[in-house]
Amino acid sequence: xxxxxxxxxxxxxxxxxxxxxxxxxxxxxxxxxxxxxxxxxxxxxxxxxxxxxxxxxxxxxxxxxxxxxxxxxxxxxxxxxxxxxxxxxxxxxxxxxxxxxxxxxxxxxxxxxxxxxxxxxxxxxxxxxxxxxxxxxxxxxxxxxxxxxxxxxxxxxxxxxxxxxxxxxxxxxxxxxxxxxxxxxxxxxxxxxxxxxxxxxxxxxxxxxxxxxxxxxxxxxxxxxxxxxx
Numbered sequence: 001x002x003x004x005x006x007x008x009x010x011x012x013x014x015x016x017x018x019x020x021x022x023x024x025x026x027x028x029x030x031x032x033x034x035x036x037x038x039x040x041x042x043x044x045x046x047x048x049x050x051x052x053x054x055x056x057x058x059x060x061x062x063x064x065x066x067x068x069x070x071x072x073x074x075x076x077x078x079x080x081x082x083x084x085x086x087x088x089x090x091x092x093x094x095x096x097x098x099x100x101x102x103x104x105x106x107x108x109x110x111x112x113x114x115x116x117x118x119x120x121x122x123x124x125x126x127x128x129x130x131x132x133x134x135x136x137x138x139x140x141x142x143x144x145x146x147x148x149x150x151x152x153x154x155x156x157x158x159x160x161x162x163x164x165x166x167x168x169x170x171x172x173x174x175x176x177x178x179x180x181x182x183x184x185x186x187x188x189x190x191x192x193x194x195x196x197x198x199x200x201x202x203x204x205x206x207x208x209x210x211x212x213x214x215x216x217x218x219x220x221x222x223x224x225x226x227x228x229x230x
Contacts, residue, residue: 013168022059024051024209031063036070039077043186045128045199046090048082057084065136067219068155072228073163075126076132081163082151086132095145097127097192099184100201101208104149110140113152113159113222120215121208122149122166125183129165137161162223175209186203 020026028034044053061084064071073081082088103121106114130148133139140150146165155163170180187193224230
Protein backbone atom coordinates (compact mmCIF):
# COMPACT_ATOMS: atom_id res chain seq x y z
CA UNK A 1 0.00 0.00 0.00
CA UNK A 2 2.86 2.37 0.79
CA UNK A 3 4.49 1.75 -2.58
CA UNK A 4 1.13 2.25 -4.28
CA UNK A 5 0.82 5.64 -2.58
CA UNK A 6 4.34 6.63 -3.56
CA UNK A 7 3.85 5.48 -7.16
CA UNK A 8 0.73 7.64 -7.55
CA UNK A 9 2.00 10.57 -5.49
CA UNK A 10 -0.31 9.97 -2.52
CA UNK A 11 0.49 10.63 1.14
CA UNK A 12 1.52 7.35 2.81
CA UNK A 13 2.45 8.66 6.25
CA UNK A 14 -0.77 7.52 7.90
CA UNK A 15 -0.70 3.90 6.74
CA UNK A 16 -0.28 1.40 9.58
CA UNK A 17 -1.11 -2.30 9.79
CA UNK A 18 -1.75 -4.35 12.93
CA UNK A 19 -1.11 -8.09 12.64
CA UNK A 20 -3.49 -10.64 14.15
CA UNK A 21 -2.48 -14.32 13.99
CA UNK A 22 -5.77 -16.08 13.44
CA UNK A 23 -4.06 -19.48 13.79
CA UNK A 24 -3.70 -18.42 17.44
CA UNK A 25 -7.29 -17.08 17.51
CA UNK A 26 -6.18 -13.46 17.58
CA UNK A 27 -8.78 -10.98 16.31
CA UNK A 28 -9.42 -7.25 16.71
CA UNK A 29 -11.50 -6.40 19.75
CA UNK A 30 -13.20 -3.70 17.71
CA UNK A 31 -13.25 -3.94 13.91
CA UNK A 32 -14.66 -0.40 13.73
CA UNK A 33 -11.30 1.12 14.71
CA UNK A 34 -9.84 -0.07 11.38
CA UNK A 35 -10.39 1.23 7.86
CA UNK A 36 -10.35 -2.35 6.62
CA UNK A 37 -8.69 -5.74 6.84
CA UNK A 38 -6.37 -7.91 4.77
CA UNK A 39 -6.84 -11.68 4.62
CA UNK A 40 -3.40 -12.95 3.49
CA UNK A 41 -2.02 -16.21 2.14
CA UNK A 42 -1.47 -19.54 3.89
CA UNK A 43 -0.25 -23.04 3.08
CA UNK A 44 -3.56 -24.31 4.54
CA UNK A 45 -6.70 -24.93 2.50
CA UNK A 46 -9.92 -23.00 3.06
CA UNK A 47 -11.81 -26.31 2.86
CA UNK A 48 -9.78 -27.95 5.63
CA UNK A 49 -11.35 -28.70 9.01
CA UNK A 50 -8.74 -27.11 11.28
CA UNK A 51 -10.40 -25.35 14.19
CA UNK A 52 -8.77 -21.99 13.44
CA UNK A 53 -10.09 -22.09 9.87
CA UNK A 54 -13.61 -22.82 11.11
CA UNK A 55 -13.31 -19.90 13.53
CA UNK A 56 -12.09 -17.60 10.76
CA UNK A 57 -15.05 -18.54 8.57
CA UNK A 58 -17.41 -17.80 11.46
CA UNK A 59 -15.86 -14.36 11.92
CA UNK A 60 -16.16 -13.72 8.18
CA UNK A 61 -19.83 -14.60 8.29
CA UNK A 62 -20.77 -12.88 11.54
CA UNK A 63 -18.62 -9.75 11.34
CA UNK A 64 -16.50 -9.11 8.27
CA UNK A 65 -19.16 -9.85 5.65
CA UNK A 66 -22.29 -8.96 7.61
CA UNK A 67 -20.87 -5.56 8.59
CA UNK A 68 -19.34 -4.88 5.16
CA UNK A 69 -15.84 -4.37 6.54
CA UNK A 70 -13.64 -3.23 3.60
CA UNK A 71 -11.51 -6.26 2.81
CA UNK A 72 -8.60 -7.31 0.62
CA UNK A 73 -8.19 -11.08 0.27
CA UNK A 74 -4.97 -12.54 -1.14
CA UNK A 75 -4.50 -16.20 -2.17
CA UNK A 76 -5.84 -18.11 0.86
CA UNK A 77 -7.78 -14.95 1.71
CA UNK A 78 -9.38 -15.07 -1.76
CA UNK A 79 -10.35 -18.67 -1.17
CA UNK A 80 -11.55 -18.52 2.44
CA UNK A 81 -13.79 -15.48 1.88
CA UNK A 82 -15.59 -17.33 -0.91
CA UNK A 83 -15.68 -20.66 0.95
CA UNK A 84 -17.13 -19.07 4.10
CA UNK A 85 -20.23 -17.72 2.34
CA UNK A 86 -23.23 -19.52 0.86
CA UNK A 87 -22.65 -20.61 -2.71
CA UNK A 88 -18.88 -20.18 -2.58
CA UNK A 89 -16.42 -23.07 -2.74
CA UNK A 90 -12.64 -23.46 -2.75
CA UNK A 91 -11.06 -26.71 -3.96
CA UNK A 92 -7.68 -28.25 -4.71
CA UNK A 93 -6.77 -27.04 -8.18
CA UNK A 94 -7.21 -30.01 -10.56
CA UNK A 95 -4.53 -28.51 -12.82
CA UNK A 96 -1.92 -28.53 -10.06
CA UNK A 97 0.10 -25.79 -8.46
CA UNK A 98 0.46 -22.46 -10.26
CA UNK A 99 3.58 -20.40 -9.66
CA UNK A 100 5.19 -17.17 -10.88
CA UNK A 101 3.65 -15.07 -13.65
CA UNK A 102 0.15 -15.91 -14.81
CA UNK A 103 -1.93 -13.62 -17.00
CA UNK A 104 -5.70 -13.52 -16.58
CA UNK A 105 -8.36 -12.21 -18.96
CA UNK A 106 -10.63 -9.64 -17.35
CA UNK A 107 -14.41 -9.92 -17.31
CA UNK A 108 -16.59 -6.93 -18.16
CA UNK A 109 -16.72 -6.16 -14.44
CA UNK A 110 -12.94 -6.50 -14.24
CA UNK A 111 -12.53 -4.00 -17.06
CA UNK A 112 -14.72 -1.52 -15.15
CA UNK A 113 -12.54 -1.68 -12.05
CA UNK A 114 -9.16 -2.05 -13.76
CA UNK A 115 -9.32 0.81 -16.23
CA UNK A 116 -10.37 -1.21 -19.26
CA UNK A 117 -7.43 -3.63 -19.10
CA UNK A 118 -8.05 -6.78 -21.13
CA UNK A 119 -5.27 -8.86 -19.55
CA UNK A 120 -3.38 -8.54 -16.27
CA UNK A 121 -0.12 -10.39 -15.43
CA UNK A 122 0.51 -10.95 -11.71
CA UNK A 123 2.58 -13.23 -9.48
CA UNK A 124 1.11 -16.46 -8.10
CA UNK A 125 2.05 -19.24 -5.67
CA UNK A 126 -0.92 -21.53 -5.01
CA UNK A 127 -2.28 -25.05 -5.22
CA UNK A 128 -5.99 -24.37 -4.59
CA UNK A 129 -8.56 -22.26 -6.41
CA UNK A 130 -12.01 -20.75 -6.00
CA UNK A 131 -14.44 -22.98 -7.87
CA UNK A 132 -17.62 -20.96 -7.30
CA UNK A 133 -18.41 -17.54 -5.86
CA UNK A 134 -21.25 -16.59 -3.49
CA UNK A 135 -24.10 -14.60 -5.01
CA UNK A 136 -22.76 -11.32 -3.57
CA UNK A 137 -19.53 -11.62 -5.59
CA UNK A 138 -18.57 -11.25 -9.24
CA UNK A 139 -15.53 -12.58 -11.03
CA UNK A 140 -13.04 -9.98 -12.24
CA UNK A 141 -11.23 -12.41 -14.51
CA UNK A 142 -9.51 -15.76 -14.94
CA UNK A 143 -7.95 -18.19 -17.37
CA UNK A 144 -8.44 -21.84 -18.29
CA UNK A 145 -6.64 -23.42 -15.32
CA UNK A 146 -8.00 -20.97 -12.76
CA UNK A 147 -11.30 -19.49 -14.02
CA UNK A 148 -11.76 -17.15 -11.02
CA UNK A 149 -8.48 -15.32 -10.46
CA UNK A 150 -10.04 -12.27 -8.80
CA UNK A 151 -13.41 -11.18 -7.46
CA UNK A 152 -15.31 -8.18 -6.12
CA UNK A 153 -17.90 -8.47 -3.35
CA UNK A 154 -20.68 -5.90 -3.38
CA UNK A 155 -23.47 -4.56 -1.19
CA UNK A 156 -26.16 -2.47 -2.92
CA UNK A 157 -23.86 -2.08 -5.90
CA UNK A 158 -20.92 -0.81 -3.86
CA UNK A 159 -17.69 -2.81 -3.47
CA UNK A 160 -16.96 -4.12 0.03
CA UNK A 161 -14.14 -6.55 -0.77
CA UNK A 162 -11.66 -7.40 -3.50
CA UNK A 163 -9.88 -10.75 -3.60
CA UNK A 164 -7.02 -12.08 -5.71
CA UNK A 165 -5.62 -15.53 -6.23
CA UNK A 166 -2.44 -13.63 -7.05
CA UNK A 167 -0.02 -11.90 -4.70
CA UNK A 168 0.13 -8.24 -5.80
CA UNK A 169 1.93 -7.48 -2.52
CA UNK A 170 5.00 -9.35 -3.80
CA UNK A 171 5.75 -6.26 -5.90
CA UNK A 172 6.70 -4.33 -2.76
CA UNK A 173 9.91 -6.35 -2.38
CA UNK A 174 11.44 -5.36 -5.69
CA UNK A 175 12.93 -7.62 -8.38
CA UNK A 176 14.88 -9.70 -5.85
CA UNK A 177 11.57 -11.12 -4.53
CA UNK A 178 12.84 -12.82 -1.32
CA UNK A 179 9.38 -13.90 -0.13
CA UNK A 180 8.33 -15.26 -3.51
CA UNK A 181 11.60 -17.16 -3.89
CA UNK A 182 11.35 -18.58 -0.35
CA UNK A 183 7.81 -19.81 -1.01
CA UNK A 184 8.57 -21.49 -4.33
CA UNK A 185 11.65 -23.12 -2.76
CA UNK A 186 9.33 -24.53 -0.10
CA UNK A 187 6.92 -25.67 -2.82
CA UNK A 188 9.81 -27.62 -4.39
CA UNK A 189 10.54 -29.27 -1.02
CA UNK A 190 6.87 -30.15 -0.64
CA UNK A 191 6.96 -31.58 -4.20
CA UNK A 192 4.22 -29.23 -5.35
CA UNK A 193 6.45 -28.13 -8.23
CA UNK A 194 9.69 -29.46 -9.70
CA UNK A 195 13.12 -27.86 -9.49
CA UNK A 196 13.00 -27.34 -13.26
CA UNK A 197 9.67 -25.52 -12.96
CA UNK A 198 11.16 -23.31 -10.27
CA UNK A 199 14.18 -22.47 -12.40
CA UNK A 200 12.14 -21.64 -15.51
CA UNK A 201 9.60 -19.53 -13.63
CA UNK A 202 12.28 -17.50 -11.85
CA UNK A 203 13.97 -16.89 -15.19
CA UNK A 204 10.65 -15.74 -16.66
CA UNK A 205 10.09 -13.40 -13.70
CA UNK A 206 13.54 -11.87 -14.11
CA UNK A 207 12.75 -11.10 -17.75
CA UNK A 208 9.27 -9.67 -17.11
CA UNK A 209 9.59 -8.02 -13.71
CA UNK A 210 8.78 -4.48 -14.85
CA UNK A 211 5.42 -5.50 -16.33
CA UNK A 212 4.43 -7.50 -13.23
CA UNK A 213 5.43 -4.64 -10.94
CA UNK A 214 3.43 -2.10 -12.96
CA UNK A 215 0.26 -4.19 -13.02
CA UNK A 216 0.55 -5.13 -9.34
CA UNK A 217 0.74 -1.47 -8.34
CA UNK A 218 -2.15 -0.56 -10.62
CA UNK A 219 -4.53 -3.22 -9.29
CA UNK A 220 -3.66 -2.26 -5.72
CA UNK A 221 -4.45 1.35 -6.54
CA UNK A 222 -7.83 0.32 -7.98
CA UNK A 223 -8.60 -1.72 -4.87
CA UNK A 224 -7.44 0.96 -2.43
CA UNK A 225 -9.41 3.75 -4.06
CA UNK A 226 -12.60 1.69 -4.39
CA UNK A 227 -12.43 0.59 -0.75
CA UNK A 228 -11.82 4.15 0.43
CA UNK A 229 -8.27 3.53 1.64
CA UNK A 230 -6.78 6.23 -0.59
